[in-house]
Each structure stands twice: as C-alpha cells, then as structure tokens.
Amino acid sequence: MDERRRYVVLTEGFITDRHAKTAFGVMRYGRDEVVAVIDSSAAGKRVSDFHPHLRCEAPIVASIADALRFKPTSLLVGVANAGGFLPPAFRPYVLAAIDAGLEVVSGLHEFLNEDEEFCTRARLSGATLWDVRRPPERIPLFSGAAYRVPHVVALAVGSDCAIGKMTVMLELEEAGRVAGAHPEFVATGQTGIMIAGKGIAVDRVISDFVTGASEQLVLDVSAGTDVALVEGQGSILHPAYAPVTLGLLFGCAPDILVLCHRAGQKTVEDFDVTIPDLRSLARDHERILARVKPARCVAIALNTAELDDVHARAAIAAAEAETGLPADDVVRFGAAKLWAAVARAAEATEKRQPAR
Amino acid sequence: MDERRRYVVLTEGFITDRHAKTAFGVMRYGRDEVVAVIDSSAAGKRVSDFHPHLRCEAPIVASIADALRFKPTSLLVGVANAGGFLPPAFRPYVLAAIDAGLEVVSGLHEFLNEDEEFCTRARLSGATLWDVRRPPERIPLFSGAAYRVPHVVALAVGSDCAIGKMTVMLELEEAGRVAGAHPEFVATGQTGIMIAGKGIAVDRVISDFVTGASEQLVLDVSAGTDVALVEGQGSILHPAYAPVTLGLLFGCAPDILVLCHRAGQKTVEDFDVTIPDLRSLARDHERILARVKPARCVAIALNTAELDDVHARAAIAAAEAETGLPADDVVRFGAAKLWAAVARAAEATEKRQPAR
Numbered sequence: 001m002d003e004r005r006r007y008v009v010l011t012e013g014f015i016t017d018r019h020a021k022t023a024f025g026v027m028r029y030g031r032d033e034v035v036a037v038i039d040s041s042a043a044g045k046r047v048s049d050f051h052p053h054l055r056c057e058a059p060i061v062a063s064i065a066d067a068l069r070f071k072p073t074s075l076l077v078g079v080a081n082a083g084g085f086l087p088p089a090f091r092p093y094v095l096a097a098i099d100a101g102l103e104v105v106s107g108l109h110e111f112l113n114e115d116e117e118f119c120t121r122a123r124l125s126g127a128t129l130w131d132v133r134r135p136p137e138r139i140p141l142f143s144g145a146a147y148r149v150p151h152v153v154a155l156a157v158g159s160d161c162a163i164g165k166m167t168v169m170l171e172l173e174e175a176g177r178v179a180g181a182h183p184e185f186v187a188t189g190q191t192g193i194m195i196a197g198k199g200i201a202v203d204r205v206i207s208d209f210v211t212g213a214s215e216q217l218v219l220d221v222s223a224g225t226d227v228a229l230v231e232g233q234g235s236i237l238h239p240a241y242a243p244v245t246l247g248l249l250f251g252c253a254p255d256i257l258v259l260c261h262r263a264g265q266k267t268v269e270d271f272d273v274t275i276p277d278l279r280s281l282a283r284d285h286e287r288i289l290a291r292v293k294p295a296r297c298v299a300i301a302l303n304t305a306e307l308d309d310v311h312a313r314a315a316i317a318a319a320e321a322e323t324g325l326p327a328d329d330v331v332r333f334g335a336a337k338l339w340a341a342v343a344r345a346a347e348a349t350e351k352r353q354p355a356r
Numbered sequence: 357m358d359e360r361r362r363y364v365v366l367t368e369g370f371i372t373d374r375h376a377k378t379a380f381g382v383m384r385y386g387r388d389e390v391v392a393v394i395d396s397s398a399a400g401k402r403v404s405d406f407h408p409h410l411r412c413e414a415p416i417v418a419s420i421a422d423a424l425r426f427k428p429t430s431l432l433v434g435v436a437n438a439g440g441f442l443p444p445a446f447r448p449y450v451l452a453a454i455d456a457g458l459e460v461v462s463g464l465h466e467f468l469n470e471d472e473e474f475c476t477r478a479r480l481s482g483a484t485l486w487d488v489r490r491p492p493e494r495i496p497l498f499s500g501a502a503y504r505v506p507h508v509v510a511l512a513v514g515s516d517c518a519i520g521k522m523t524v525m526l527e528l529e530e531a532g533r534v535a536g537a538h539p540e541f542v543a544t545g546q547t548g549i550m551i552a553g554k555g556i557a558v559d560r561v562i563s564d565f566v567t568g569a570s571e572q573l574v575l576d577v578s579a580g581t582d583v584a585l586v587e588g589q590g591s592i593l594h595p596a597y598a599p600v601t602l603g604l605l606f607g608c609a610p611d612i613l614v615l616c617h618r619a620g621q622k623t624v625e626d627f628d629v630t631i632p633d634l635r636s637l638a639r640d641h642e643r644i645l646a647r648v649k650p651a652r653c654v655a656i657a658l659n660t661a662e663l664d665d666v667h668a669r670a671a672i673a674a675a676e677a678e679t680g681l682p683a684d685d686v687v688r689f690g691a692a693k694l695w696a697a698v699a700r701a702a703e704a705t706e707k708r709q710p711a712r
Contacts, residue, residue, distance in 0.1 A: 142596035144627060203564040207600045210563040239606050239648055240498035244563045247599040271500060273648050288644065292595055292629050 005032035005197060008064070008072040008102070012089050014079050015039040015060065016050055022107055022191055023078030027056040029170045029195045031185075034058045035070035037078075038093055064096035074103040076194065084109025094118065098127040105130045107190040132193040135205045135213065142211035146218050146253035147293060151225045152346040153218050155252050156232035156301070157285050158260035159275045160268050161241060165232040165260045166192050168301040168330055172229050172258070172342060175335035181343060184221045186230040188214070188248060203233060203244045210244060214251025227346050230254065236284065239271050249285070250292060255349045256342060257285055257297040263304045263315040263329075279323045298345040299338045300327035361388035361461075361553055364423040364453070365434040368445050371395040371416065372406055378463055378547055379434030383412040385526045385551045387541075390414045391426035393434075394449055420452035430459040432550065440465025450474065454483040461486045463546040488549040491561045491569065498567035502574050502609035503649060507581045508702040509574050511608050512588035512657070513641050514616035515631045516624050517597060521588040521616045522548050524657040524686055528585050528614070528698060531691035537699060540581040542573050544604060548587045559589060559600045566600060570607025583702050586610065592640065595627050605641070606648060611705045612698060613641055613653040619660045619671040619685075635679045654701040655694045656683035 007026065014020040015037065027034050027047060036058055037047055043062035047054060061067050064075075075097035079087060086094070086108055094112070097104055098121045104112055112118050112129040122129055146153070154172075156165040169185050176183035185192070187199025198220070205213045214230075221228045230252050234241030259282050267274055275281065282297035289295050300319045304312035312329055319327035326341040328334075363382065370376040371393065383390050383403060392414055393403055399418035403410060417423050420431075431453035435443060442450070442464055450468070453460055454477045460468055468474050468485040478485055502509070510528075512521040525541050532539035541548070543555025554576070561569045570586075577584045586608050590597030615638050623630055631637065638653035645651045656675045660668035668685055675683035682697040684690075 144595065203562070205563055206559070207561055207563040207566040207603060208559040208597065210599050211596050236644075237647055239500065239609075240567050241564065242606050242648075243566050243599040243603040246602045247563060250595050250598050276647060284643075284647075287640075288592075291593055291632060291640075292598075 003073075005074045005103070006035045006070070006072045007032050007074050007076045008067040008070070008097070009034055009037045009058070009076045009078040010090060010093050011037055011039045011078045012087070012093060013039065013041055015042050019079050019081050022080050022194055023076065024051065024054055025191050026076060026078070026194050027051070027054045027058070030197070031195065032074075032197050035072050036061050036067040038063065038067055064093055064100055068100060072102060074105055077104065077106040077108060080107060086110055095121060098122050099125050101125045101127050103128045103130060105132065105194065107132045107194055109133065132199075133190050133201050133204055135200055139200075139205060139209045139213045139216065141209065142215050142251055146215040146251065149218055149228075151221060152227045152256060152349050153230060153252055153254045154227055154256040154258060154342055154346070155230045155248060155254035155295075156258050156260055157245070157249070158232060158235050159237060159265065159281060160235050160262065161233075161238060162269075163260055163262040163265070164301070164303045164331070168258060168260050168335075169229040169231050170195065171330040171335035172339050175330075175339035176227065176229075176343070179336070179339060179343065181226055182224050183227040183229050184225040186217050186221060186228050188217065188231045188233055192231045202247060203241070207243060210247030211251030214248050215253070218252050227342065232260070235268065236288065237268050237273050237275060239268075239273065246288070249289060253293045254295045256345045257282070257295055258299045258301055258338065258342065259285070259297050260301045260303065263302045263307055263312070277322060278319055282323060282325070296345065298325060299341040300325050301338060302327055302329050304329040304332055361430045361459070362391045362426070362428045363388050363430050363432045364420070364426070364428040364458070365390055365393045365414070365432045366446060366449050367393055367395045367434045368443070368449060369395065369397055370435050371398050375435050375437050378436050378550055379432065380407065380410055381547050382432060382434070382550050383407070383410045383414070386553070387551065388430075388553050391428050392417050392423040394419065394423055420449055420456055424456060428458060430461055433460070433462040433464060436463060442466055451477060454478050454485075455481050457481045457483050459484045459486060461488065461550065463488045463550055465489065488555075489546050489557050489560055491556055495556075495561060495565045495569045495572065497565065498571050498607055502571040502607065505574055505584075507577060508583045508612065508705050509586060509608055509610045510583055510612040510614060510698055510702070511586045511604060511610035511651075512614050512616055513601070513605070514588060514591050515593060515637060516591050516618065516621065517589075517594060518625075519616055519618040519621070520657070520659045520687070524614060524616050524691075525585040525587050526551065527686040527691040528695050531686075531695035532583065532585075532699070535692070535695060535699065537582055538580050539583040539585050540577045542577060542584050542586040544570070544573065544587045544589055558603060559597070563599060566603030567607035570604050571609070574608050583698065588616070591624065592644065593624050593629050593631060595624075595629065602644070605645060609649045610651045612701045613638070613651050614655045614657055614694065614698065615641070615653050616657045616659065619658045619663060619668070633678060634675055638679060638681070652701065654681060655697040656681050657694060658683055658685050660685040660688055
C-alpha cells in the first residue's frame with residue numbers, strides 16, 4: 001500500500017490503559033493518519049482529552065458504523081495484551097470492519113489470518129487482513145544488494161533490549177524532517193511496523209534469512225530517501241538475541257551506527273553480562289563489522305528516563321567525554337543534536353561500491 | 357529414540373552417484389547401524405564392493421520385503437537431489453516401508469509429513485515420519501542452562517561455509533573414542549543429524565530461537581559424555597549466514613573452539629570478504645565471546661584436499677607457526693593430534709558457574 005492508511009484505531013475499554021501502547025505509538029509517531037478511535041466508554045471525546053502529549057485530535061466513537069463517516073481505509077487493533085490474543089470484546093468490531101471492507105491490521109500473536117470466521121468474511125467482503133508479526137512468504141537470501149543502495153543507512157544498536165532504540169530512530173526521523181532532510185524510519189519489529197505502515201519483524205524470520213530480510217528492508221525505502229534510519233533489535237551483548245542483532249548489522253549493511261544505552265544500566269537484563277564502557281561497546285560493534293562492511297558509530301543516544309534533569313545532563317556530558325561523540329537523550333532534550341551528527345556522518349559517507 | 361536405529365538405506369539407482377552423499381555419510385560416520393541397502397540395480401552385492409572406504413559391509417537388496425529379514429527399525433531416504441524432492445522411483449519403497457511400520461527418515465526439502473498419502477498410511481500402520489530439516493515444534497528461548505552443563509563444549513568455527521566443519525568434528529569424535537574418552541558429536545545441520553540420529557537444523561529455526569535451539573542441543577547430549585563436539589555452521593565472516601554462526605557461538609556456550617579453514621582460500625565464497633590471517637580470525641572469535649561466555653581457540657583444522665602431500669604439510673606447519681596452536685588435516689593425517697589438543701584444553705576447563 002503506497003497511499004497512507006486512514007486508521008480507525010480500536011481500543012475498546014483500553015483508551016487509558018498501557019496495553020494500548022501500540023495505539024499510542026501509532027498516534028504519536030505513525031506515518032498513517034488516525035481518523036477515529038473506537039472506544040464506547042469514551043465516545044464523544046477526543047484522544048487529546050486523555051493524552052495531550054500524543055498530539056492526536058482524532059474523535060472517539062462507539063462503532064464501526066460511526067467511524068465510517070471519517071472514510072477510514074483500515075482498522076488497527078490497538079492493544080497488545082500479555083497473551084497476544086484478541087480480547088473477546090474486540091471481535092464484533094473486527095467483524096464489522098471486515099464486512100465494511102476495511103483492511104484489518106493486527107500485531108497480536110494470534111493471527112487474524114488463522115481465524116476461520118475472519119478469513120471467510122474477508123473473502124466475502126474483499127477485506128485484507130494484515131498480521132504484522134508474520135514475515136512475508138518468500139524472503140530471498142542476502143545478496144549484497146544492500147551494499148549498493150543510493151541512500152545512507154544508519155542502524156540503532158544498543159547495550160540491551162527494550163532501552164528505546166525504536167524511539168531514538170523515530171525522533172531522529174522527525175528531527176531530520178524538521179531540518180529539511182528526507183530520512184525514513186525502517187521498522188524491524190511489531191510496533192515499529194505499525195507505526196511505519198511497513199517492515200518485517202526480523203526476529204520471526206527463519207535464521208538463514210534474517211540477513212536477507214534486513215537487506216530487503218533497506219532496499220525497500222521510499223524513493224528520495226537520503227538516510228534510512230533502521231530500528232535496531234536486541235544487542236550483541238545479549239546471550240539470547242544477539243543473532244538477530246547481527247542479522248541487522250550484516251543484512252542492513254549500515255554506514256553509520258547510533259549507540260543506544262540506558263544511563264546507569266550495568267548488566268544485560270535477565271543475564272549477568274556486564275555492559276562495558278560505551279567507548280569499548282562502540283568499538284566492539286565497529287570491529288564486528290570491519291571485515292565485512294565497515295561502519296562507524298557516530299552518536300550516543302542515552303535513555304535518562306530514570307534520572308532527574310541535573311543527573312541526565314551529567315550522564316550525557318560523561319558519555320561525550322568518554323566516547324568523544326555527541327550524546328543526548330532525544331526524548332528529553334530533542335533529537336536535533338544527534339540528527340546533526342548523523343547528517344554530518346551521512347554527508348561524509350561515500351557509498352561503497354559492490355562487494356559482490 | 358534412545359536405542360540405535362537399524363537402517364535400511366534407500367539409494368535406488370544412486371548407489372554410485374554423488375547425490376547419495378547423505379547415505380555415504382551415514383554409512384561412514386553414522387552412530388546408527390546400516391543393516392541393508394535397497395538398490396535393485398545392485399542387489400546381491402555389498403556396499404563395500406562399490407565404496408570400500410566407507411567401511412560398510414551391508415548387503416544390497418531389491419525390496420523392502422527383502423530388507424525386513426535384517427530387522428530394520430527405519431528407512432533412510434539416502435539421496436539429496438538438487439530440488440530436494442523425492443525421486444518418483446523412491447515412492448513405492450517409502451510406502452512399503454510405511455506399511456511395514458518402519459520409521460522413515462528424510463532430509464529432503466519436501467517434507468514427508470506434508471504428503472497426504474504418506475501421512476494417511478502412516479496413521480494406519482503406526483509408522484513415524486521424521487523430516488530432519490524440520491525444527492521441533494516448541495523450542496524454548498535461550499535460558500543460560502548451557503552454562504551449567506557438566507561436559508565440556510567444543511564448537512567448530514571457520515572461515516567459510518562448506519569447508520569441512522562437520523567432518524572435522526566427526527573425525528575428532530572417532531579419535532577421542534579411540535583414545536578412551538567419551539566425546540559426542542552434536543549435529544546442527546541436515547547431514548549431521550542423519551549421521552548422529554538426532555539434532556536440529558539450526559538454520560531453519562526462527563531467528564529469535566536459534567540460541568535456544570543451540571542450547572537444547574548441548575543440554576541433550578548422552579549421559580557420560582565428556583566433550584560435546586558441536587558441528588559448526590557458516591562463518592562470522594559470511595555476510596548472509598553469520599547470524600546462524602553467532603547463534604551457535606552464544607547458544608552452545610562453548611568452552612573450546614576449533615578453527616577450520618580451507619588451506620589457501622583467500623575470500624569468502626560468493627562475497628568479496630577477505631579472510632584474515634588465522635591468528636586474527638581466532639582472536640576475532642574469542643573477542644566476540646569474551647563479554648558473554650569466554651572460550652579459547654585451541655586447534656586449527658586445515659582442509660588441504662586441494663594440495664599435494666608436501667604442500668599440505670607446509671600449510672599445516674605455517675598455520676602452527678602463525679597461531680602457536682596445533683594444526684592438522686584430520687581427514688588426511690588422522691585426528692589424533694587435534695584430539696589431543698582438545699582433550700588437553702578440556703581438562704584445563706573449569707566449567708563456569710551459572711551466569712544467571
């Protein structure tokens with residue numbers, strides 16, 4: 001779908017619940033438009049009445065029929081609960097959306113495309129069902145074509161999972177656009193895909209094809225993009241998920257790395273792996289890439305959410321002193337400074353010629 | 357299946373064809389017994405009449421009925437053709453084996469378990485169908501349990517794919533047994549699985565689970581094993597397959613690495629990646645592991661198949677001088693020397709305590 005979607009976001013009963021974070025992510029960062037929200041408990045209000053920071057003025061309505069007035073193209077299942085199952089209260093809305101011919105988009109573990117009733121009704125109405133976690137059917141093996149893309153590729157890497165790598169790249173995308181550039185966020189995980197409207201959940205791809213999937217993602221950016229900002233996954237320090245991280249490192253063939261870290265975190269969560277100093281960690285990434293497709297770490301994105309302003313500024317200054325690289329918390333202080341670092345590095349990048 | 361299989365190997369028409377290499381691998385290295393071979397073109401002869409180096413005296417017969425006299429437990433589909441499809445001439449034999457209640461084992465891309473006729477007949481006879489390329493249904497995420505196994509774990513790594521990593525570990529297993537130790541080969545790819553009778557094709561596992569699959573493999577070695585000899589996959593230098601390699605490096609949590617290299621090879625096949633000197637390559641592996649679970653490279657296994665004896669010996673001497681490690685070609689000169697290096701390193705290994 002090249003056109004932007006016009007989303008009805010289904011949050012029925014969850015408009016103020018953290019499990020609607022998928023919906024909030026799409027409202028705050030999404031490239032597609034949110035034209036209405038369905039939540040019968042809050043019908044008549046607007047999203048901004050509950051969540052002013054999301055910058056979303058969409059009206060809240062009580063039914064698919066009401067939402068159709070806003071000419072939506074798609075229904076987004078806006079909740080990610082623990083089990084990954086569709087909440088029973090959502091089912092009638094999904095069916096009504098299917099009957100109305102809307103595309104239905106879901107990030108749940110339970111695939112819409114494996115639900116017999118949804119599939120049958122979708123065949124009748126012509127509606128499409130998009131399970132964003134399901135990788136495409138035919139992913140080619142890595143070919144080396146990623147070495148020849150015309151745009152610069154920047155990849156977020158980090159000291160652990162769930163430290164804000166996606167948010168960093170989304171904030172950099174906004175800052176780049178404000179600065180007049182044409183960056184594009186490239187989604188590699190479920191929430192990122194819903195925000196971007198496209199992408200591949202690389203951790204769900206068969207391991208032989210994770211580099212191929214990563215390559216397809218950087219080949220598939222919009223025409224005119226100057227910098228692809230690829231959402232990272234996992235960490236090279238993570239005993240369980242490092243292979244996915246390496247799949248992005250080799251498959252995206254990045255020119256530039258942005259190193260993300262939660263200020264003060266000493267070990268990888270769940271495992272007793274010590275996180276080295278940021279300078280060493282940056283160098284580790286550069287070394288792994290050096291023999292295959294070199295890239296430089298050009299900025300440090302710190303997540304200082306757990307610190308007060310004074311300590312946040314001190315942590316940023318310390319990271320800069322230690323690494324000699326620009327550092328910032330892009331959520332707290334904006335992404336202009338780190339975007340400038342990425343843009344400088346991008347300008348200095350000579351896209352390397354075919355390695356194959 | 358804890359008991360050894362008694363295999364009938366189906367090579368119908370392929371007994372002298374290189375596409376029967378799966379069969380030859382099982383005959384030469386297999387832990388299971390080959391009690392008969394079915395190939396109507398050669399019935400009445402023995403495998404050793406065609407392939408003395410395989411050390412297999414199994415009789416060749418013309419039908420499943422004839423083979424049943426040797427009390428087989430299983431039929432091995434002994435051919436891997438280019439398309440990965442079952443040769444049409446094989447089908448009646450497979451059906452007869454199923455009807456006789458034999459387990460049928462296949463490494464083909466085309467899964468037996470997706471063939472309606474095979475499945476129906478197997479349900480009737482109680483026969484099981486094992487597609488070795490298909491990963492098990494429920495692979496757990498990596499947990500860290502691999503850090504606590506009582507045996508030493510040795511992993512083959514290398515400068516490229518298809519340079520003999522599996523053969524090196526199989527030869528080391530034989531040499532270890534001759535030396536009175538209790539090593540066990542751990543299969544991570546299709547041919548290795550057929551030889552070992554168990555294993556997981558890690559490159560077919562969803563990328564999030566490749567470390568978990570690798571961990572299961574080292575947890576699942578036979579009781580009494582002193583050294584697990586894990587078949588490697590790919591290379592950290594390979595742009596497409598390095599994530600699978602890293603999955604084994606982190607998931608198996610090796611104590612010892614055996615570095616494999618084809619003497620004289622300068623670049624990774626298919627990609628213009630320069631293979632560094634062996635000392636640097638060994639150190640690269642040690643560095644990647646250092647922060648998570650350290651391991652040392654203790655031996656260099658050279659594949660000198662393309663050299664004459666004089667040049668092979670010179671290449672081995674050069675590798676030893678360069679790395680300070682024992683080097684050898686285990687196929688050409690036997691694996692006793694490299695086994696001794698592995699055994700020494702294994703004795704010096706203190707199994708590290710839980711990292712979690």
